[in-house]
Amino acid sequence: MEGLAFDIAHLLAGGLVLVSFMMLYQDRLYALLNLFALHAVVLALSVAWQAHVQGAPHLYITAAIALVFKAIVIPVALHRIVQRLGIHREIETVIGVGPTMLAGMGLVALAISVMLQATPEADPLAREDLAFALAVILLGLLTMVTRRNAVGQVVGFMSLENxxxxxxxxxxxMPLVVEISVAFSVLIAFIVIGIFLFRIRERFDTVDIQALDRHRGERR
Structure with a gap:
């Protein structure tokens, strides 16, 4: 049973890394938002399984928060924001897909190498899950820095938080109070980001970061 629990935990954590790569590869805005919803679903399943393995019922609340807010509420709201902004096109990237994917593979290898060496005495399941988690964080950062579209950067930020x-x-x-405060912080940040995107669109008629650079220093 322990071996099966170990394998399932690895399957779910590895699935989260795989979806992160799919998000990194994706250049269609609606598809990217759908992949983020899938990312949150896999996260919820992984956390729920950790709750079962560790005998930690409070983690079920974390899984439920991730499923409701990050897999349903936020993606639906982002879809509506994109429709309101009229953004129906491909997401431009700073570098090509090939170099981006190679950089992503390098970051995953770095995350696994660093975490396994830094935690040799830790529980094997926790140590390898932390390695996968660090890989997801680094891939989220890479998604942010390689997207020129503000919405794509928001998705990268939220996948990093996953x-x-x-x-x-x-x-x-982690303590339940911390989990709830993190969930509300993410929700508030999402609301602020939505308002920010509308203001960018209203002011510059675009959310493309490269186009916004041309307006730097412009006065009203």
Missing amino acids: GLILAAAGAKG
């Missing part, structure tokens, strides 16, 4: 949740769950969970 990695932090996976790390907290893998490290034997």
Whole structure:
């Protein structure tokens, strides 16, 4: 049974890394938002499984928060924001898909190498889940820096936060108060980001970061 629990935990954590790569590869805005919803679903399943393996019922609340807010509420709201902004096109990237994917593979290898060497005495399941979580965080950062579209950067930021949740769950969970405060912080940040995107669109008629650079220093 322990071996099966170990394998399922690895399958779910590895699935989160795989979806992160799919998000990194994707250049269609609606598809990217759908992949983020899938990312959150896999995160919720992974956290729920950690709750079962660790015997930590409070982690089920974390999984439910991730499923409701990050897999349903936020993606639906982002879809509506994109429709309101009229953004129906491909997401431009700073570098090509090939170099981006190679950089992503390098970051995953770095994350696994660093985490396994830094935690030799830790529980094997927690140690390897932390390695996967660090890989998700680094891939989220890479998604942010390689997207020129502000919406794509928002998705990269939220996928990075998914990695932090996976790390907290893998490290034997975190206090329930912290989980709830993190969930509300993400929700508030999402509301602020939505308002920010509308203001950018209203002011510059675009959310393309490269186009916004041309307006730097412009006065009203």
